[in-house]
Amino acid sequence: MNTVTPLKKHPGSHGGLIAALVLVATTVVVWSAHPRVSISSVAVKLPAKLGVSAMPGKVDAPPTAFTLSHGVATAPVRELELRRQITATGFTGYDETRTHRLQVPVSGWLQKVRTSSVGRQVRPGEPLATIISPEVYLATAAVVEQVKDFKSQALLDEQRYRLRRYGMPMPNMQRIEARQQPEAVLPLVSRITGTVVKEEGAPKGLVEPGPMFTITDPARAWVFVELDADDAALVHEGTPATLTIEGATHPVTAQIAYVFRRVEDGKRSIRFDLYSPQTAIQPELAVKAELQLEPARLPAVPASAVRRTDGKTFVYVVRGTSAEAREVTLGPPQGELISVTRNLAVGDQVAVDPRAVLEAAGS
Numbered sequence: 001m002n003t004v005t006p007l008k009k010h011p012g013s014h015g016g017l018i019a020a021l022v023l024v025a026t027t028v029v030v031w032s033a034h035p036r037v038s039i040s041s042v043a044v045k046l047p048a049k050l051g052v053s054a055m056p057g058k059v060d061a062p063p064t065a066f067t068l069s070h071g072v073a074t075a076p077v078r079e080l081e082l083r084r085q086i087t088a089t090g091f092t093g094y095d096e097t098r099t100h101r102l103q104v105p106v107s108g109w110l111q112k113v114r115t116s117s118v119g120r121q122v123r124p125g126e127p128l129a130t131i132i133s134p135e136v137y138l139a140t141a142a143v144v145e146q147v148k149d150f151k152s153q154a155l156l157d158e159q160r161y162r163l164r165r166y167g168m169p170m171p172n173m174q175r176i177e178a179r180q181q182p183e184a185v186l187p188l189v190s191r192i193t194g195t196v197v198k199e200e201g202a203p204k205g206l207v208e209p210g211p212m213f214t215i216t217d218p219a220r221a222w223v224f225v226e227l228d229a230d231d232a233a234l235v236h237e238g239t240p241a242t243l244t245i246e247g248a249t250h251p252v253t254a255q256i257a258y259v260f261r262r263v264e265d266g267k268r269s270i271r272f273d274l275y276s277p278q279t280a281i282q283p284e285l286a287v288k289a290e291l292q293l294e295p296a297r298l299p300a301v302p303a304s305a306v307r308r309t310d311g312k313t314f315v316y317v318v319r320g321t322s323a324e325a326r327e328v329t330l331g332p333p334q335g336e337l338i339s340v341t342r343n344l345a346v347g348d349q350v351a352v353d354p355r356a357v358l359e360a361a362g363s
Contacts, residue, residue, distance in 0.1 A: 065324040068360040074318045074349040080300035080339050082332055084293040086234070090225030092245065092285040095273065099216040100192045104207050105166045108133030108186075111204040117213065118199050122190040125169065128213050129188045137184035139163050143173070144180050190215050197280075218280035223254070223272040225289045232259065232268035240292050243272065246285040252276070256291075298331050298339040299346050306330070306338060307354040315344070316351035323357050 104110065112129040114120065122128065139162050146156040163173055169189055176183055190213075198214035201207060223243060227235070239256045257273040272289075274281060305315050306328075314327045331339035344350075351357045 065322050066361050068318075068321050068323055068357070070360050071321075072318060072323075072356040072360050073352045075302050075305065075352050077299045077301055077340075077344055077346050077348040077350060078337065079297055079346045080334055080337055082296045082298060082334060082339060084234075084296055086227065086231050086291040086293065088225045088227050088231075088289050088291070090223055090287045090289060091283075092274075092281055092287060093222045093224060093283050094197075094214070094216045095220040095222050098192065098194065098220055099214065100190060100194065101211055102128065102188055102190065102213040102215065103167075104131060104188070104209055104212050106131065106133045106135040106186070107206075107208050108136070108184075109205070110201070110207040110212075115203045116199060117196045120196045121194070122196060122215060123193050124191055125189050127187040127189045128196070131186045131188065131207070132184050133186060134184065136163075136166060136168075136186045137182050139166065140176050140184075141182035143177060144182055147177050147180060188212065219275060219277045221274045221276070221281035221283070223274060223287050223289070225270050225272070225287065226267045227270060229263050229266050229268050232270065234293055235259065235270065235291060241272065242290045242292075243274075244288040244290075245281065246287070247282075248279070296331075298341060299344045299348075300334070300337040300339045301344070301350050302352055303333065303336055303338050305350045305352055305354070315340075316354055316357045317344075318349050318351050318357075323351065323361070 108131045110129055110131045113127060117128055139159070142159040143156070143163060146159050150156065160173065166186055167188065168186060172183075172187065192215060194215040194217050196213055196215055197218055200210070200212050223245075235256060237256050237259060241254055241256065242251050243254055244251045252274065254272040254274055256270050258271040260269040260271070262268070301315055307314055307316075312327055313330055314325050317324045317326050326343055328340045328344050329342035331341045333339070
């Protein structure tokens with residue numbers, strides 16, 4: 001049987017030292033072969049207080065206040081009054097609180113009182129047409145039967161309600177019950193005082209249930225306008241507006257009468273109530289509304305004081321020999337001033353020329 005004897009480490013060998021020497025020699029060779037880099041091509045980090053980054057042409061707002069070596073021209077933050085206006089579109093409609101749409105409730109033979117009633121002024125209870133219908137006859141017969149053979153008030157009222165839904169006037173119902181004779185004639189009467197502004201169908205003939213007359217006060221109208229939900233949050237009942245109505249000779253002024261709470265597709269409706277006794281306003285006319293909002297009072301700075309860098313907007317607020325780059329949110333301009341909606345107060349002093357601040361900080 002053969003025996004394997006493990007090799008022993010030579011006492012005179014220095015393997016770790018040799019490996020280190022080889023690594024050093026390799027590094028020297030690689031370094032000597034690499035191209036030299038000029039120190040002028042290396043970016044130099046400039047002092048942060050100057051507000052200048054290492055990349056040429058790129059200026060960042062100083063993160064904190066810093067000291068100026070000499071004074072710079074400043075201007076006070078002023079208060080600017082901005083008149084705001086919202087423009088929107090809409091349409092006209094009838095004043096529904098003064099409008100009655102008279103319907104034909106049943107099938108039958110219709111005969112109008114006049115060939116055309118459009119423009120006619122009517123009062124409550126005034127008939128505009130009559131209809132002869134088998135359904136009306138059966139309904140009146142059921143009422144007469146309950147009167148003749150009275151069993152309960154509930155059964156009689158149930159049959160009366162059917163006639164009331166048809167629009168049977170109360171005097172007619174009382175006459176039918178008193179005579180105890182069914183009738184097939186149903187008068188179509190106005191429920192309000194107003195003017196007939198719309199009429200459907202022929203003067204007489206067979207008809208089916210549907211609209212027949214529209215009665216309203218033509219001197220009064222509603223105007224509906226849709227606003228973006230954000231704009232609607234700025235208005236309220238009483239906000240004035242100038243309305244330009246399709247076909248009207250002159251614009252009219254009005255105030256918001258109602259702001260609807262419901263928001264649909266990012267829009268909210270508002271309503272104006274118009275009164276025009278001289279001219280009747282037709283429905284479904286296009287309207288342009290210019291709403292005058294309450295003036296906004298905002299801080300404002302000279303346009304030259306604003307600096308924009310990396311998508312940020314800031315101004316330099318100066319206090320004595322110190323300055324601070326303050327990020328702000330701008331509002332609408334007016335002349336040589338720009339309003340500021342955030343992070344600035346009236347009375348602050350801002351540098352008129354931001355470049356002068358950088359020069360004063362770096363010198």
